[in-house]
Amino acid sequence: xxxxxxxxxxxxxxxxxxxxxxxxxxxxxxxxxxxxxxxxxxxxxxxxxxxxxxxxxxxxxxxxxxxxxxxxxxxxxxxxxxxxxxxxxxxxxxxxxxxxxxxxxxxxxxxxxxxxxxxxxxxxxxxxxxxxxxxxxxxxxxxxxxxxxxxxxxxxxxxxxxxxxxxxxxxxxxxxxxxxxxxxxxxxxxxxxxxxxxxxxxxxxxxxxxxxxxxxxxxxxxxxxxxxxxxxxxxxxxxxxxxxxxxxxxxxxxxxxxxxxxxxxxxxxxxxxxxxxxxxxxxxxx
Amino acid sequence: xxxxxxxxxxxxxxxxxxxxxxxxxxxxxxxxxxxxxxxxxxxxxxxxxxxxxxxxxxxxxxxxxxxxxxxxxxxxxxxxxxxxxxxxxxxxxxxxxxxxxxxxxxxxxxxxxxxxxxxxxxxxxxxxxxxxxxxxxxxxxxxxxxxxxxxxxxxxxxxxxxxxxxxxxxxxxxxxxxxxxxxxxxxxxxxxxxxxxxxxxxxxxxxxxxxxxxxxxxxxxxxxxxxxxxxxxxxxxxxxxxxxxxxxxxxxxxxxxxxxxxxxxxxxxxxxxxxxxxxxxxxxxxxxxxxxxxxxxxxxxxxxxxxxxxxxxxxxxx
Numbered sequence: 001x002x003x004x005x006x007x008x009x010x011x012x013x014x015x016x017x018x019x020x021x022x023x024x025x026x027x028x029x030x031x032x033x034x035x036x037x038x039x040x041x042x043x044x045x046x047x048x049x050x051x052x053x054x055x056x057x058x059x060x061x062x063x064x065x066x067x068x069x070x071x072x073x074x075x076x077x078x079x080x081x082x083x084x085x086x087x088x089x090x091x092x093x094x095x096x097x098x099x100x101x102x103x104x105x106x107x108x109x110x111x112x113x114x115x116x117x118x119x120x121x122x123x124x125x126x127x128x129x130x131x132x133x134x135x136x137x138x139x140x141x142x143x144x145x146x147x148x149x150x151x152x153x154x155x156x157x158x159x160x161x162x163x164x165x166x167x168x169x170x171x172x173x174x175x176x177x178x179x180x181x182x183x184x185x186x187x188x189x190x191x192x193x194x195x196x197x198x199x200x201x202x203x204x205x206x207x208x209x210x211x212x213x214x215x216x217x218x219x220x221x222x223x224x225x226x227x228x229x230x231x232x233x234x235x236x237x238x239x240x241x242x243x244x245x246x247x248x249x250x251x252x253x254x255x256x257x258x259x260x261x262x263x264x265x266x267x268x269x270x271x272x273x274x275x276x277x278x279x280x281x282x283x284x285x286x
Numbered sequence: 287x288x289x290x291x292x293x294x295x296x297x298x299x300x301x302x303x304x305x306x307x308x309x310x311x312x313x314x315x316x317x318x319x320x321x322x323x324x325x326x327x328x329x330x331x332x333x334x335x336x337x338x339x340x341x342x343x344x345x346x347x348x349x350x351x352x353x354x355x356x357x358x359x360x361x362x363x364x365x366x367x368x369x370x371x372x373x374x375x376x377x378x379x380x381x382x383x384x385x386x387x388x389x390x391x392x393x394x395x396x397x398x399x400x401x402x403x404x405x406x407x408x409x410x411x412x413x414x415x416x417x418x419x420x421x422x423x424x425x426x427x428x429x430x431x432x433x434x435x436x437x438x439x440x441x442x443x444x445x446x447x448x449x450x451x452x453x454x455x456x457x458x459x460x461x462x463x464x465x466x467x468x469x470x471x472x473x474x475x476x477x478x479x480x481x482x483x484x485x486x487x488x489x490x491x492x493x494x495x496x497x498x499x500x501x502x503x504x505x506x507x508x509x510x511x512x513x514x515x516x517x518x519x520x521x522x523x524x525x526x527x528x529x530x531x532x533x534x535x536x537x538x539x540x541x542x543x544x545x546x547x548x549x550x551x552x553x554x555x556x557x558x559x560x561x562x563x564x565x566x567x568x569x570x571x572x573x574x575x576x577x578x579x580x581x582x583x584x585x586x587x588x589x590x591x592x593x594x595x596x597x598x599x600x601x602x603x604x
Contacts, residue, residue: 019403023400023403026400027397027401030386030389030393030397033389034388034389037388037389038388108382112349112379113382113384115349116349116375116377116384117369117372117401118372118373118402118403119401278351278368279351280351
């Protein structure tokens, strides 16, 4: 029988950046692969998104009709329909709800396995989440948008920069949302059970993110305060305003700029919380 | 390879004391453990539930911050240098999984290769050996969530070894496994230990694991080391003795004595007797028995480690 080779590895110090990028890329692939195994969930989720899309769309179109000016909060009817249907498509991409993996792993003590890997947890989870988002973009984004386009007139972007800006804005929204979810989940390090914070987050992200209604319906001072003071509008409202071309080009790009700042902040906060947690960490179970 | 100096871990727990009041109480899980484990050693680390085994292991692997004392594994300080240490150690927790629940083993392994940045050829070679020794081929493409416990554990062992660790920590690797899987895991670990390259630290409640694998046994109770040495030394220290069971030609006479042995039981109309041997050799006792009453059949039983350890635990390590 062959003997087991257990010599020490010599890790190539050459091009460490490239190899980090490869590891990150492979982790993205793993996130994609993990979500691609749940096909029925993907179909069921798309169906739900479409049903709720009709509900939301008719409500907002009624608001426009009610104003008598064909505009509400600076959107016309086509822009609002785009706002709703692109928003329904983005829900799963951004992953506003339902991610409790980290909190669960902390609660059960499985987090130990993550800590025993030679990669820091925040980048590793981020990569997996980007993979998840990529999978959702390819499977969950299209169906609601298609349904919306079939049943409602949608706003077609007229500026050349809108689509690239929108894609950038979506990536940033995914990163910000990941950072927030990570921090919310990480409260389990202290609380052992993060259900309370997660519920608060679910409620807050929906209301303040622009899902239940466009935040532009609020008084302007409140919208600006929310936008600059919290990451919430950068989650959903920002990419939707970009694609609906709600604002002039300067402000449109500015929204993405604000997102970039929040992305850096959210990731830094997640990393800080993780470092703090490791110092006091109690891995559950024997 | 591994050095502990006066390692301690205290946990603060809040205990209910009255309707609203909570009292803080300090519980010491590990209470000044000092150990030195050299390269290639296979060490069994045992103790009753709650003795501090897993806590020690968590501190050695860097997932738990010690309250006091020094730890060094592979020359690194586990908590501050955790990610560097992770490249050089392998860990298997019998009650946790390091595999990806949704992915087949094959993909989990490929992912681990990138996470640990193992050169492709090394990865292939190690995986090939594990596949052969642990019989993985039948379920390499099954998602981990559908594997049986025995299959998953074989996957876990492979996952812990693919990056060629210098130290392997195993926390109850055979827990819940059936006899065949247990034997497969033990045989694999014995093979691994025989190379002398891997240092192996094993915690378990199954003493057969220890007898099969470890020359050195560290017993911990209430956070303190109560024994550190070979299994033989443990037997010697606690006076466990071999027993001689004999079927006799004629019934054993009353007040019969054998030199160097103590009669412990008499059965079957004084035809079957059991003696506890006090000396190392059984020759004198056997000869005495044969000449006095004649022996039809006899067997010599090795001392049972379970008994010794049970006595050790019950006595609080005294």
